[in-house]
Amino acid sequence: MSIGTDAYRYWQAKEVRRPDDVRTTTPLDWQVEKYREAERRLTLRHLPSAAGPTGPATAADALTKLALSESVRRTVLRHRGGTVHTALELGATWSEVAAALDCAPDEARAALRAYAEEQRQRHEDDLRAGQNPTGLSPGQYRAALALVDLADHERTPDAEHGPGT
Incomplete structure (x- = not known):
């Protein structure tokens, strides 16, 4: 198993409750994937069969979604200047x-x-x-x-x- 695979598995299992739970080196797509998982559980809670394959929504899902919203925002802002530079070049x-x-x-x-x-x-x-x-x-x-x-x-x-x- 490669280091990348180990890091990804670690990330998948990691609880995120605060933006600082996310390392600055965590790929943006990993953050978005975890955000979407929490969002899906929160959205599904309004359906009659709310307990999907990952279980019912919890307050932890809402906290994860909030924390990842901020982490994604920070990540995007951190890359903003470099992307401006690239666009101009x-x-x-x-x-x-x-x-x-x-x-x-x-x-x-x-x-x-x-x-x-x-x-x-x-x-x-x-x-x-x-x-x-x-x-x-x-x-x-x-x-x-x-x-x-x-x-x-x-x-x-x-x-x-x-x-x-």
Whole structure:
């Protein structure tokens, strides 16, 4: 059995009652799967044959659903800046990114700045600790910040195609 399989089995059996019960490395799809299981039990409780194959709904299901709602929200927000960065690198404009986030382009730019700074710091911390550096190297950091200067409807110069093409 692989480590991934062991980790998944551990996750399936794990009780989640607080967002902090979920490690930051837990894949989003695992979180959503557990959320859906709790949601299904809670939804089925309104049917005449409420006890499905996993048993009747409990308060623990509602707490799991609440805790996972928050954990999923945190996970998505943690990845937001990196996804903004990727979208721009692949040819999205600031206006398109802002529309996807339902915010102003300057708010989207702030997400990229925060992400770039966090990743630059991670790179420096790894180097100081003598570890293989992750995050953004100084050159990658400068390239990420250069994206901030693009006009709202401007695409990256080296992006071959816009979104969806």
